[in-house]
Amino acid sequence: PAGIIEKLKEHGGTLFDESLLEILEQEVTKEFRGEASVPRILLLDPDYDVTLPLEQQLLRRDFWVHIAHNTYMAQQVLEQQKVDLMVLEVNLGSQIDGFDFVETLREESSAPPEIIFLTSRDDPDVLDRGIALARDYLIKPLSPTLASAKIKKHLEDIQREKSQKKAPG
16 A cells, blocks of 8 residues: 555646545555545445446445445455445345345354345335344335435444444543
8 A cells, every 4th residue: 555655646746636645645544454434335236227326326425335236246345345334135136135144244243234225125024124134224216316315324323323432431
């Protein structure tokens, strides 16, 4: 990271705004210390038509967004990155559904991400299970703008809860 930052600084003021380079350097340093201030979201949905517009809305709100279209891809992201919030579909088109994936993740991880389901499933039994497992349960179709606003609100709540846990007293 330090080498990359130094290389970019060589072009500061010509190709890059120097103030942006300072911000980048701070974020890269925080990232490698595990203190990144930009929340990370993992979208797990096999439907590209859902993930693409939602990803665009979340990027506009300045979040890091990772996309996975199956549980294998999601597991790869979770092993490589700290994820603050995972938004996923219940119907994953595989042998494991979103509920089972979340339960397995919580059993195997010491710090699993917070969960929001964004799904077309709205039958009562599924609703009850989803609400019990997640921070929120959103039903498709839902506009990407509204979904991103709700996700932003949940991330703000998560950040506040974490800071309250760290605060003395």
